[in-house]
Amino acid sequence: MDTNSGLTRGGRASSPFNSAAPLSRGLAPDLLDRLLTPALLVDLRAAARNVDRVIAWAGADADRWRPHLKTTKTPQIWALLLARGLRAFKVATTAELRVLLELLDGLPAGDFGDVLVAYPQSSASARRTSQLAALHPRHTVSVLVEEPAAVGLVRPNVGLFVDANPGMDRTGAPYDDVDRILATARAAGPRLRGLHAYEGHLHADFPERGVRIDACFARLRGILRQLHGAGVVVAEVVTSGTPAFRHVLETRPLEGAAGEPLHRVSPGTVVLHDLRSELENPELGLEPAAVVLSRIVSRPRSGRVTCDAGSKALAAEAGSPVAVALGIRGLEAATPNEEHLPLDGPEGALPALGGLLDLVPMHVCPTVNLHDRVLLLDDDGVRDVPVAARGHELFVDD
Amino acid sequence: MDTNSGLTRGGRASSPFNSAAPLSRGLAPDLLDRLLTPALLVDLRAAARNVDRVIAWAGADADRWRPHLKTTKTPQIWALLLARGLRAFKVATTAELRVLLELLDGLPAGDFGDVLVAYPQSSASARRTSQLAALHPRHTVSVLVEEPAAVGLVRPNVGLFVDANPGMDRTGAPYDDVDRILATARAAGPRLRGLHAYEGHLHADFPERGVRIDACFARLRGILRQLHGAGVVVAEVVTSGTPAFRHVLETRPLEGAAGEPLHRVSPGTVVLHDLRSELENPELGLEPAAVVLSRIVSRPRSGRVTCDAGSKALAAEAGSPVAVALGIRGLEAATPNEEHLPLDGPEGALPALGGLLDLVPMHVCPTVNLHDRVLLLDDDGVRDVPVAARGHELFVDD
Structure with missing residues (x-):
């Protein structure tokens, strides 16, 4: 870009x-x-208006948004999201996880959060994540895995999303390597929470960006079909940062996909917004x-x-x-x-x-x-x- | 670059x-x-060896070096410099000044530090700098000024270095505007500690870099001559970050300059070193x-x-x-x-x-x-x- x-x-x-x-x-x-x-x-009032606009793009269904909290890093800003009913979040670090879980503990009894540490784990970070999940057992905590061997790093109190690489080449098993995606999902077994596929490289202008997003999701539907055919249930698919989320919310490219997963987008920059x-x-x-x-x-x-x-x-x-x-x-x-x-x-x-x-x-x-x-x-x-x-x-x- | x-x-x-x-x-x-x-x-041992090498470049005269502490930001690393007898430092922020003054308070009685906040001041930062200087009165604290109006921001317990701009166009009165440099020095009056002239833009390769450094210092000698002729005593001149300091230490371009100021170089990156x-x-x-x-x-x-x-x-x-x-x-x-x-x-x-x-x-x-x-x-x-x-x-x- x-x-x-x-x-x-x-x-x-x-x-x-x-x-x-x-x-x-x-x-x-x-x-x-x-x-x-x-x-x-x-300005919390401007941030709140931004949050409301994203929810409006989601057809007033806040549950289609799993905001990434790496931008804001501050519980007083995250409270804007909780107040609008959001309970599913993405974070990148154990520091973000710790602060978020402490905030979520303030929810009324019976209410709970769902946090995806959208990051592949080292042995040390997997232990720390598991420790934080154990300290805050009311909430569900998950991490990314991208190959069968990585599943063994993560203790059973932490859920797993298989990370698939749509061509951003940052993390994840490549879209072309469905065998690796399938083997990782099978290794996760009953702890599999879903699939994570971040296509944040789509910085081109519309309409070209839209064409590329559509192509990306056509391939993702194929992967879901193959996993479904192999008996793997994908309950949730997490995609899309700021460049793609609006197109994805409007076109609903995974509607009717094999297994009918819940599809959430995960932009985070939108809360504060910036020049880029x-x-x-x-x-x-x-x-x-x-x-x-x-x-x-x-x-x-x-x-x-x-x-x-x-x-x-x-x-x-x-x-x-x-x-x-x-x-x-x-x-x-x-x-x-x-x-x-x-x-x-x-x-x-x-x-x-x-x-x-x-x-x-x-x-x-x-x-x-x-x-x-x-x-x-x-x-x-x-x-x-x-x-x-x-x-x-x-x-x-x- | x-x-x-x-x-x-x-x-x-x-x-x-x-x-x-x-x-x-x-x-x-x-x-x-x-x-x-x-x-x-x-690795403190590697950092100590780097400090020793810079002092060796200075002909074993540690007092020719006023290291910038913005790189290291940590008193335990700064202690390496104190242990080698350095007492004159450059910082950029009030946070660096506060932490350094606390460290300097640990020096034996009768020993003291000399800190230049090598940064032009706002009204708020000038007040904070003065407050910190008052809390640690054993040490001398100075700031940069670049025009007569700026002198009034700074309280009398803080010394002044006139900042001159050798073409980096970042801060300072331009070299070409000797009238402004002179007027600022006169406004500083007895609080004038010296001249600051950071030529950090000289990223060209040697020998071209050496030629440009020499040209820079020829102009600086001219400015010192004009100030001296106008009755302004410049006790110290602070120049040179990492790209220029070795050439300057070796060629001593201000030796014999009007008023015979103490000339100190101020590289800071050299303590930890980096790829650039x-x-x-x-x-x-x-x-x-x-x-x-x-x-x-x-x-x-x-x-x-x-x-x-x-x-x-x-x-x-x-x-x-x-x-x-x-x-x-x-x-x-x-x-x-x-x-x-x-x-x-x-x-x-x-x-x-x-x-x-x-x-x-x-x-x-x-x-x-x-x-x-x-x-x-x-x-x-x-x-x-x-x-x-x-x-x-x-x-x-x-």
Whole structure:
């Protein structure tokens, strides 16, 4: 994907968020005065509207969505999903699993969560996952397996989804190797919960993207038919990140597939939204709910100012620009350094020294992970909470 | 800089570290068994050897080095520098300043540190810096200013370095604008500690790099002459990150400059070293002292395995490859996802599922910042400590 093209083709004026109001307008002046920058701010009202839009795309059936929580990493944001009745989630790390299970324990008696650690396990992470599942036995916990030998790593209190690789070549048994998929499903036996097939590489523009998604699902229907014919029951199929989920929700490509599995999509970025997702999926109608607040601290030359949010506050791995400023036109981010982000523009458009910028990140998931705390804004005001599931756990003590 | 070229030109076999021994060989099997991956490991003995090499480049005069601590962010690693007599440091954030001042308070009575927060200040960060300086009055704390108006932000207990921009266009008053440099120095008055001029953009190969460094310093000598002529005393000049420091230490370009300032270089990456610095500066003779430990968790297709260190464990903003594996030949990292790093190679060279990789990051500074804890290895064994200065402080409470 050329993340530059969306902005470059249309020029600076086309930056999709540059006429939106800064989220920081909701912060009281005395709080802004005490706030050190860079700082992560999430508007919970905008995030809630995004959640409602995704559920609307799902025909108001929230149970068709198994959101990935790697983006948000914060139980206070996840509570928006619980409040709308969602109970099935995807996570990637044991830190995310631990924090989510603690949140789920707050559900009323008889209510429970269903968490897929959508990640192949090492021996240590499989033990830690099993330990966390045992500490929170009310909820169901599952992991990915992609070959028969991996099943033995996972203890019986943890369910299994067979991971199939639709061509993204990241994890999973290849679609072409149905023998391996079938052998893994058989090795899982009664612990088999379903099939996981993440087709997140489909970054092409529509309609080509739609054609490729359809081809992907035609092959997946074939795999399900073969598994069904071999007596393997697939109760659930989990697919689709942000680029594909809307097309999948609308076309329902696994309806009537062999065994009639429940088909859930798993976008996660949609809750906070970001610049990359907006460039790829402008039709989703989502709002930027997360910004990195930054201040202008330098004027190193004519036509340039520098703010205090670099690649240690705004993830820079998804390419340029790393962010766009809400509510400011004609400002273009240059390549960041670790604690500096220079911005270029006509002299008249440059903000003054000390000026506050609300920066919508190109890629919000690793950006959230850079921050230890997040300012949460809603109608009651602002509070700062830990990004409780950031980073990685270090040891499993059996 | 094309970070790919160094590896691509020579092909896979030229990866500079692929014949080095994995650092994880120093970890006991029972610890490795409990270790969740990805995890950051630093060999303090290798880091100490790197520190000794830099001091040797400085002609055994440790006081010519004002190391930048943004790379290491950990007092237990900074202790290596204190043990060799270094007392002058550079930091970028108030979190780094706080942790460093706490460490410096452990120095014997009468001994003290000299910390430059090499960063232009906002009103909030200037207040926080002043507050920290007041809490640790034994040590001297300074910040950067680049225009007269900025001097007023900084309280009198904090010293000032005028930041000059040698063409990197990141921060500082431009070299061409000597009037602004002079006016800022005059506004600083008796609080002026020196001049800061970071020429970190000099990524070209030698000898062209040397020519450009020399041209940069010829202009800096001219600026010092003008300041001196105007009655401004510049006691110290701080320059040079990793790409330029050796040439500068050897050629001493400010020797005999007007006012005879103390000239210190400020590389920080050299303590832990990384792939990018090795590709740019192979002549330094440094060792990779930091690795991200990772395990192979997937075989998504023939010729590829995937390990569990993605861009949330290995900073990916400096380009491909994000890392190379110590002690394994013929393995090439593909583009990472957030928690996945696929690696390609001939089938026979691919490590088995569960296999441990010691990954030397392309860019170690933001990689260290991704980790909450670090495993420190020395002759006494291994201990895990917090990366105490990672991230950013959120509020200043006056």
